[in-house]
Amino acid sequence: MSLEAFVAEMFGTMLLLLLGTGVVANVALAGTKGNNGGFLMVNFGWGxxxxxxxxxxxxSGAHLNPAVTVGLLVNSDVATLGPDIDKTFMNVxxxxxxxxxxxxLGAFxxxxxxxxxxxxxxDPANKLGVFSTGPAIRSNAWNLITEIIGTFVLVFVVISFAGTPSGLGPLAVALLVVGIGASLGGPTGYAINPARDLGPRIVHALLPIKGKGGxxxxxxxxxxxxxxxxxVLGGLVAMLVTFPVVTG
Known part of the structure; x- marks a missing residue:
């Protein structure tokens, strides 16, 4: 993976998180212009x-998400992780x-x-909710299932996009994320991306936010x-319905 591809992946993910956490902040925090804008506004902001x-x-091929990276890694029909980026442990x-x-960076x-x-x-919960997801009904097992299903849809469909001549590219992925949020985001807030949740959660823990709580x-x-x-499941199942592709 070249330095240029690394920087592109980093800045792409930064923009995703800046705009995504930004729309949550606009809806959730006191006194904003978008306060109480609703969950659909959040869905479109993330999209x-x-x-x-x-x-x-x-x-970099615009993974922006470790789940997409591992999905491409396990899918033998996908030749590379990104443009001229081989499938190696170090590149992952x-x-x-x-x-x-x-x-x-985006959360900061x-x-x-x-x-x-x-x-x-x-409300400390509203502050944490800007940075990371939390369940509507806390049950780790069921919350885990929800995240597995939502991410399966994301990776399965994203890989399927690569095998079709639609040419919609980023718009198709954006609309897919809106759809996942609107349809499957209710139980957990749909992280569907380990970096999206873990990175901002670390930033929440480190920042001197007044009254932030845990x-x-x-x-x-x-x-x-x-x-x-x-x-992983999305990458494996996608092999059943897609043709061999090269990412990027």
Whole structure:
């Protein structure tokens, strides 16, 4: 993986997280112009974050998500991880690193953008909810299943896109993310991306946010393990319905 591809993946993930956590902040935090804008507004914000991030990360193949990386890795019909990026253990680790660093940078920039509103927000849960996901009904086993299913849909369909002549590219992926959020996001807030949840959760723990409360580390493994399992399943099942492709 070249330095240029690493930087592209990092900045693409940064934009995804900046716009994604940004729309949550706009809806959840006190006194914002978008306060109480609703879950559908959040869905579209994340979708448009994906849209921007995919364009920026074209050099890396625009995974933006460790679950997508592992899905491509296990799918033998996909020849490479990205444009001229071989399927090696080291390249997978470099993708993971770029995604986690980018996610942390995006969450940090979101905090800077909404600093005064974080200070004004009285509910610690709303502050944490900007950075990371949490279940509507807490049951780790069922929450894990939800994340597996949502991520399976994401990876399975994304790989299927690559085998079709639609040419929709980033727009198709963005609309897919909106659809997953609207349809399957209710139980857990649909992390469907380990870096998306873990990176901002680390930033929440590190930042000096007034009255922030805890970072809910007891739940943090669910939006990491669930999407990784879903990504592997999506990559494997996609081999049954797609033709061999080269990413990028």
């Amino acid at each position: 448009l974050g994906v849209f921007a991030g995919v364009y920026v990360a074209a050099l 680790l470099l993708y993971f690193a770029a995604q986690l660093i980018g996610a942390m 920039l979101c905090w800077l953008s909404y600093k005064q509103h974080f200070d004004a927000e009285p 970072s809910d580390w007891g739940y943090s493994w669910v939006p990491v393990v669930g999407p990784l399992i879903g990504g």
